Amino acid sequence: MVLAEITGLFLSWLARLITGAQGHWKGCPPTSEQRIYFANHQSHFDWVLIWASLPSELRARTRPIAARDYWTSSALKTWLTTAVFNAVYVSRTRATPDEDPLEPLVDALQGGDSLVIFPEGTRSNKGAPQAFKAGLYHLSEQFPEVQLIPTWIDNVQRVMPKGEVVPVPILCTVTFGAPIRIEPGEDKRAFLERARAAVMALRPGGWKE
Amino acid sequence: MRWLKSLNTGEQVAFLFVVLFGALLLVSIGSVLWSLRERPEQEQEAWQARWARFRHELNMVWVGACLFWAAWVSGPVGATLLFGVFSFLAFREFITLLHTRRADHRGLIMAFFVILPLQYVLVGTRHFDLFSVLIPVYGFLAIPVASALADDPGRFLERNAKIQWGIMVCVYGLSHAPALLLLDIPKYQGRGAFLLFFLVAVVACGQIAQAVATSRFRARPVARRISRSFTMKAWWIGAFAAAVAGALLYWITPFKAGQAAIAAFIAAGCGSFGVFVMQALKRDAGIHAWGNRSAITGAVGLLDRIAVMCFAAPVFFHSVRWYFRAAT
Numbered sequence: 001m002v003l004a005e006i007t008g009l010f011l012s013w014l015a016r017l018i019t020g021a022q023g024h025w026k027g028c029p030p031t032s033e034q035r036i037y038f039a040n041h042q043s044h045f046d047w048v049l050i051w052a053s054l055p056s057e058l059r060a061r062t063r064p065i066a067a068r069d070y071w072t073s074s075a076l077k078t079w080l081t082t083a084v085f086n087a088v089y090v091s092r093t094r095a096t097p098d099e100d101p102l103e104p105l106v107d108a109l110q111g112g113d114s115l116v117i118f119p120e121g122t123r124s125n126k127g128a129p130q131a132f133k134a135g136l137y138h139l140s141e142q143f144p145e146v147q148l149i150p151t152w153i154d155n156v157q158r159v160m161p162k163g164e165v166v167p168v169p170i171l172c173t174v175t176f177g178a179p180i181r182i183e184p185g186e187d188k189r190a191f192l193e194r195a196r197a198a199v200m201a202l203r204p205g206g207w208k209e
Numbered sequence: 210m211r212w213l214k215s216l217n218t219g220e221q222v223a224f225l226f227v228v229l230f231g232a233l234l235l236v237s238i239g240s241v242l243w244s245l246r247e248r249p250e251q252e253q254e255a256w257q258a259r260w261a262r263f264r265h266e267l268n269m270v271w272v273g274a275c276l277f278w279a280a281w282v283s284g285p286v287g288a289t290l291l292f293g294v295f296s297f298l299a300f301r302e303f304i305t306l307l308h309t310r311r312a313d314h315r316g317l318i319m320a321f322f323v324i325l326p327l328q329y330v331l332v333g334t335r336h337f338d339l340f341s342v343l344i345p346v347y348g349f350l351a352i353p354v355a356s357a358l359a360d361d362p363g364r365f366l367e368r369n370a371k372i373q374w375g376i377m378v379c380v381y382g383l384s385h386a387p388a389l390l391l392l393d394i395p396k397y398q399g400r401g402a403f404l405l406f407f408l409v410a411v412v413a414c415g416q417i418a419q420a421v422a423t424s425r426f427r428a429r430p431v432a433r434r435i436s437r438s439f440t441m442k443a444w445w446i447g448a449f450a451a452a453v454a455g456a457l458l459y460w461i462t463p464f465k466a467g468q469a470a471i472a473a474f475i476a477a478g479c480g481s482f483g484v485f486v487m488q489a490l491k492r493d494a495g496i497h498a499w500g501n502r503s504a505i506t507g508a509v510g511l512l513d514r515i516a517v518m519c520f521a522a523p524v525f526f527h528s529v530r531w532y533f534r535a536a537t
Contacts, residue, residue: 161311168317171305
């Protein structure tokens with residue numbers, strides 16, 4: 001257990017050394033309320049960056065989502081995701097047709113943990129994030145009291161482009177916005193579009209390309 | 210004076226630090242006492258803002274003095290490491306402000322993880338000949354080669370020029386500060402700390418005098434679109450204030466009073482122009498606020514603080530070294 005903690009501290013130190021990992025709390029203070037942080041996804045580094053920019057008290061109860069088939073394929077990956085990050089595993093393929101892929105997330109939220117999710121579902125490196133998947137809407141519907149925090153991770157795609165192994169030191173910021181919720185009568189598409197706009201609005205310097 | 214001369218080098222350096230920290234302590238205590246004075250209600254808010262800014266600046270001076278002391282106490286290895294870390298952080302900030310592309314990746318890795326450490330190893334081991342040419346000669350070739358191998362001709366010259374410029378300022382320029390600590394000048398062995406202190410003190414004096422002159426005298430800014438506050442009049446006042454400070458401090462240096470004044474003038478003048486150039490660069494990168502108040506990722510404010518040293522230190526170092534021919 002001690003080794004896992006040391007590894008965690010080392011990784012967050014490394015993330016700070018390379019990227020600064022500055023957390024900018026623009027729309028909400030860093031408190032221990034139960035939250036779902038949803039962010040744009042550009043690199044494998046994203047989760048570590050969000051994690052390193054959280055105050056250490058919040059790290060233990062804030063969990064990432066990991067694909068079960070990939071992150072349990074070796075002993076090291078399993079140890080990293082279980083012992084260090086306490087990840088929530090989800091299956092990318094359904095074993096039976098009526099299995100709910102969101103179930104592990106629901107369990108974690110019922111347990112009182114906060115989650116970090118990347119609702120695009122995959123990494124995008126073309127500037128604007130892709131359309132959001134519906135999972136965010138369903139979770140918010142089931143847990144209306146959990147705060148939904150839009151989060152923008154800036155610059156991380158420059159740190160480690162696809163196919164490179166060594167990261168280049170470049171400053172990144174993680175901006176946390178004001179919580180959003182499903183408005184009465186709002187349908188799924190409108191909500192997801194609004195959530196995506198809330199994430200994009202946080203980009204430092206705005207959207208003038 | 211005679212008493213000072215009777216001390217050995219180590220004791221003189223210790224005395225320098227006692228004086229430095231004593232003066233800082235007096236300023237800190239004095240400012241706290243002064244802050245307790247009663248003030249009329251309507252001035253309260255403006256005063257609070259000024260006080261907060263002053264406190265911030267004073268804290269920075271404290272941090273700087275402690276780092277200077279740490280650099281001296283830890284000897285060549287510590288000083289080199291310390292400034293190496295600063296170079297790394299400044300270069301990181303600089304690169305953040307550029308638009309790097311995928312093809313720059315290998316070149317940047319080489320700059321950060323090969324050239325930067327190598328430069329500081331050369332300082333720490335006092336290989337001053339190779340140290341002065343590593344980046345302008347060898348790095349100048351190595352980075353574009355790494356970049357060209359990535360097979361992306363788009364904006365090739367621009368990208369490489371920016372990286373080379375950044376490494377010159379943040380690594381080459383700043384590495385001359387620890388080099389001053391380690392430079393051996395005939396009949397001046399072991400007193401590098403004085404030389405670095407002299408440089409920092411005169412440059413700081415020049416900057417303060419320039420800031421005061423800017424706020425007191427109205428003059429036409431030379432380049433309004435780059436800096437609304439930079440005027441040649443203030444520059445001259447700053448450089449001359451540094452020269453006077455240098456002449457007053459000549460006894461801690463290997464110079465005579467006149468030489469010290471000229472050296473101080475050159476260092477402060479170059480440093481001030483350096484800050485101006487850095488301002489132009491930040492404008493180009495789209496950052497308008499100075500310091501850590503901007504909304505752009507990467508504007509942390511470290512570069513603003515050390516820009517003056519990045520430009521003053523190499524000029525000062527090479528002037529001193531050339532003048533005394535202190536080849537080692």
